[in-house]
Amino acid sequence: MMADAGDLSPDIRQNIGAVKARIDAAAQEAGRDPSHVSLVAISKTHGAARIAEAIDAGHALFGENRVQESETKWPDLKAAHPHVRLHLVGPLQSNKVKRAVQLFDAVETVDRPKLARALAREMAAQDRRLKCFIQINTGEEPQKAGILPAAADAFIDQCRDEFGLEVSGLMCIPPLHEEPGLHFGLLAEMARRNGLDQLSMGMSGDFETAIRFGATHVRVGTAIFGPRAPLTVGD
Ligand SMILES: *Cc1c(COP(=O)(O)O)cnc(C)c1O
Numbered sequence: 001m002m003a004d005a006g007d008l009s010p011d012i013r014q015n016i017g018a019v020k021a022r023i024d025a026a027a028q029e030a031g032r033d034p035s036h037v038s039l040v041a042i043s044k045t046h047g048a049a050r051i052a053e054a055i056d057a058g059h060a061l062f063g064e065n066r067v068q069e070s071e072t073k074w075p076d077l078k079a080a081h082p083h084v085r086l087h088l089v090g091p092l093q094s095n096k097v098k099r100a101v102q103l104f105d106a107v108e109t110v111d112r113p114k115l116a117r118a119l120a121r122e123m124a125a126q127d128r129r130l131k132c133f134i135q136i137n138t139g140e141e142p143q144k145a146g147i148l149p150a151a152a153d154a155f156i157d158q159c160r161d162e163f164g165l166e167v168s169g170l171m172c173i174p175p176l177h178e179e180p181g182l183h184f185g186l187l188a189e190m191a192r193r194n195g196l197d198q199l200s201m202g203m204s205g206d207f208e209t210a211i212r213f214g215a216t217h218v219r220v221g222t223a224i225f226g227p228r229a230p231l232t233v234g235d
Pocket residue numbers: 042044065089090173202203204205219220221222223
């Protein structure tokens with residue numbers, strides 16, 4: 001039998017089905033409506049052919065963490081599949097805001113005034129309205145992006161009142177070696193007191209926990225596309 005690359009590839013259609021079944025089960029167990037949990041398939045490092053497999057399997061919501069990498073794959077994918085939506089889930093530098101607004105449908109990583117102002121301006125200039133999530137550094141990790149919990153309420157107000165940004169919800173990435181539920185609970189409480197109803201939290205290893213705490217968007221990469229190649233400089 002001839003071996004080809006396809007033999008080594010994960011069965012993406014099957015993986016999406018399995019993750020969705022787990023989402024449904026976790027939502028039902030939590031007494032939540034499974035249709036209130038969106039699966040954001042994180043396709044970073046994976047090529048356009050793999051992503052196209054997921055689209056062909058009926059999936060239409062994706063996430064990437066780098067603007068530059070996304071620009072090598074997504075303009076063509078979006079042109080071929082105009083219904084597909086793309087979230088930016090990695091840090092956004094102010095000098096890439098224009099390109100991000102052109103390509104993405106949501107930015108999940110709004111975390112500082114300079115970026116929020118630039119996004120609001122660029123969306124107005126391009127007449128495009130992206131969904132915005134505020135990223136909270138719930139673990140207060142120095143190396144991690146996100147606004148600190150103590151500054152979050154004031155920043156959310158500033159985004160709305162000063163920059164006129166429509167804030168959809170909050171996003172977090174818990175510290176690697178801590179109980180994620182503590183962070184998901186903190187994020188949910190922060191959203192509640194600020195009148196926000198969308199929560200992007202939970203990845204391959206903890207999305208069921210996140211759903212228990214109210215996640216409306218779970219960001220799942222490895223469980224769909226398989227393991228990623230080792231990180232390169234810049235990631
Ligand atoms: C890579 C990434 C994910 C997906 O992680 P997996 O463990 O592969 O599911 C989720 N969120 C963000 C912000 C990421 O960068």
